[in-house]
Amino acid sequence: KNEVEQSPQNLTAQEGEFITINCSYSVGISALHWLQQHPGGGIVSLFMLSSGKKKHGRLIATINIQEKHSSLHITASHPRDSAVYICAVRAGNQFYFGTGTSLTVIP
């Protein structure tokens, strides 16, 4: 049983396309995080959400606490956005991670 489910697992897009990655979770959470893992392996924290919506540049993250669902949107996608995007939720002092969405943006 996975506490965090992401979809899709893999995603290929043309440069400029609008991209959506979804995350559903089954536990009560204090916060939800979106992480980006580059091909070299490094992990960067993109967003922390406890409610509503956040925007940073071309990235937008939303969360619906009642529906236990979050989405990560990328507008005007670019090849440098190619990475694995990971959804993670904080439940107490435990952290649960999705298996990631591998995004490839083609020029």
Added chain:
Amino acid sequence: NAGVTQTPKFQVLKTGQSMTLQCAQDMNHEYMSWYRQDPGMGLRLIHYSVGAGITDQGEVPNGYNVSRSTTEDFPLRLLSAAPSQTSVYFCASSYETGGLYGYTFGSGTRLTVV
């Protein structure tokens, strides 16, 4: 540069050997944690610490020990390495324990146990 420093970046061990993965942060973060990442699986929490002198188990603690004698350092010890511990290990830290701030990850340690 401020951040989380993990060493070594790569390590090969023989079954039964012991070693310590080092993790240090210079941001005065209270919360530190260790994860392993395996193909086809999400990151899994091994151990975490909410402050100096306080540690607790995560989802997959067996085979690993930790200690937190200072705020800065959170080493992960493998007492008797097994092939099942072949993985990529990440250390991460955060300013506080409630998950309300972003996390900073180390660059990872790729461990192979033969």
